Amino acid sequence: MSAPSPAIIVDGLGVRFRRNRRGRRSIKSLFASASRRMPKGEFWALRDVSFTVQPGEAIGVVGRNGQGKSTLLKLVAGVLLADEGDVEVRAGVAPLIEITGGFVGDLTVRENVRLTAGLHGMSRAEVARRYDGIIAFAELQDFQDTPYKHLSNGMKVRLAFAVVSQLDEPILLVDEVLAVGDKAFRAKCYARIDELLADGRTLFFVSHSEKDLRRFCTRGLYIREHRLVLDGPIDEVIDAYNEDNPV
Incomplete structure (x- = not known):
C-alpha cells in the first residue's frame, strides 16, 4: 500500500x-x-x-x-x-489564529456565526442545524443579538473556537x-x-x-x-x- x-x-x-x-x-x-x-x-x-x-x-x-x-x-x-x-x-483548513479573525464588529453574534460559517463553506441548512450547538458551546445564549465588538476577549475566543471546531475541514x-x-x-x-x-x-x-x-x-x-x-x-x-x- x-x-x-x-x-x-x-x-x-x-x-x-x-x-x-x-x-x-x-x-x-x-x-x-x-x-x-x-x-x-x-x-x-x-x-x-x-x-x-x-x-x-x-x-x-x-x-x-x-x-x-x-x-x-x-x-x-x-x-x-x-x-x-x-x-x-x-x-x-479551519483556522483559529486570531481572536477577531473573520468576525465583523458591528454584526451580532448570531449574524457573525452565519457569516463566518458560510465563508468557510458551510451551507445555510448546515449552519441552521449546528447553530444552537455552536452558541451553547460558546456559552453565549444570552448574547446572540449583541454586537460582536461589545463582547469580552474571553467571549470572542469562545465564539471563535465554537465556530471553527464545527467546521468539517481536515x-x-x-x-x-x-x-x-x-x-x-x-x-x-x-x-x-x-x-x-x-x-x-x-x-x-x-x-x-x-x-x-x-x-x-x-x-x-x-x-x-x-x-x-x-x-x-x-x-x-x-x-x-x-x-x-x-x-
Missing part, C-alpha cells in the same frame, strides 16, 4: 516584513529586492523553512516570541503570501489564543480537540504550554531566529527549546 499524500508541503518558505509599515515599497527598493539585497527597513520573519505534514499528524510549533511561529500558521492558512519558496495545502490551525479562555472553557476546548484528533484530523498547534504540546502533539517544529532548526518528536523539540532558553 502506497504512503498517503502529504496534507501540507512547505518548501524553502520565506516571508519578510517592513519594520516601519507606513507607505509602500519604493521603485528603488523593489530593484534592490530583485538583486537579492534586503531593502532598508525590512527583515525576514521566516527564511528557508521546509517540512511536510502527513494527514492525521499533530504538529506543535515552538519558539520564543517574535520568531515567526504565528507567521508560519498564517502562511499555511493562506492569510499571508510568501516572498520566496512555496506552501501547498492539499486540504481545507486541518485545524490553532494559535495561542486559547490561553485567553478560562480554565473551564479550556478544558472543554481540549476535549473537543481530542475528539477531532480521534476523528483523524490534522492539527497544527502553536503554544507556549509544554503540557498542552505534550498532550496533543507527537511531532514538533522548533523555530529559532526565524528559521526551522529542529523537526522531530515533540519531547525532543521541547527539550531542545528548554536547553536554549533556561528559566
